[in-house]
Amino acid sequence: MIAAVPSSLRGENLTLSRGSRVLFTQLGFLIASGEALILRGANGSGKTSLLRVLAGLTQADEGVIFWNESVCTTASFQFRSNALYLGHANALKDDLTTAENLADALAFDGVTMSEEKQVDALKQVGLSSRRHLPARKLSQGQKRRIGLARLLLAEKPLWLLDEPTNALDAEGVALFTRITDEHLSAGGIACIATHLDMKVHAQMRELRVDEYEAGESSRSTAVSKLAETHEATEAA
């Protein structure tokens, strides 16, 4: 479905400050179907905040976000039904089992999935034997893998992922990379905040969030850099 409708996410002039500290100013980017935006930056540079702004959870001080070239008001319906956000927290209920957690998350994503598909997805992420275990008994990495199963099933064109590979082992990282690749080649979009050197085959743009801190000079270089990558990809 998403391949048929080319989608794009554009941010313009985004500014966000927390207290007296400016996290980023005049940040802009454009990603289209099949592209990933990798958010880089030191701890506390505002990667999570930027993702939350894109998800509509946090209101930016200034700037506009466009989804398919129409302006997103804070978490408008159209946008929310297209985006999947995986945050820092795993958003799991300790009292519910792995399978129940996945089913609940999908239900609130507005997706109905047959149980076989859910079982299959849990098998793909290596949790088939843990299906009926309460989430509190899972390791940190296994909890993260439930998120991967959700990525497999939720069928949202836009992924907003905050450190998705945290606590994952090497095999888990490989699995995540494969899932992301498939998503992008199907025409999806992903914004990923990560410290990992991701080997995604599809087109990738890097955005260094720290370069958009208040300083005027560093900002201009960052903007021109982004323009360069744009030209480069358009030429290709």
Place this chain on the structure above:
Amino acid sequence: MNSLANAAPETPEISAENGVLLAFRRDCRLAMRSRGEIIQALVFFVIVVSLFPLAVGAESALLKRIAPGVVWVAALLSVLLTLPRLFASDYADGTLEQLAMSPYPMATIVAGKMLAHWFTTGLPLALVAPILGLQFGLGTGELGVIVASLMLGTPILSMIGAIGAALTLGVRGGSILMALLVLPLYIPVLIFGAGAVEASMAGIDYAANLSLLGAGLLLGALASPFAAAAAVKIALD
């Protein structure tokens, strides 16, 4: 990934009722997994109500006189104890931001959560209340009015409480602040709820009190989900 192409027929209708139902079912299931909390609030209610006959003595006229107030104040306090459960754990484990990202309108999800909260706290209180009323020597008619007033009043407590709980999310010392915020707003419910029972004891028409509670319930049902949803979004920002 051709599964993406098959998505459309399986996508359910994103309607308001679905959102309410989904959140209601989820919260009820979670509450049933930690039944202890439901029972604790109920035991708290029973103990507080039972303390009064012990404290003021067994003089039946006096006990009967204070019964409506005691039952209602105890109900208020036990609902207050359970309010943090509404949003705090969802907030802590990141589920609340997922709910806010859901295509279902936040107000419908919040409404479902309020309904589930009432179902697991207010309703049990209303059902236990007549047994406690017997300790105070109330007649059957008066017991019926207690149940009716609690049935109408406790949903309002859940709704006002949800707004308070959402406003104090993530605030240090939030539970005390929430009590300070919510208790004054509970006063009208307390007055009309206890007033209905007192009226029936005095042999006056108590329908006016119940009607006012019913009106409050309707008003709350219309306005509180939106207010609480707005408060949740502020907390997440």
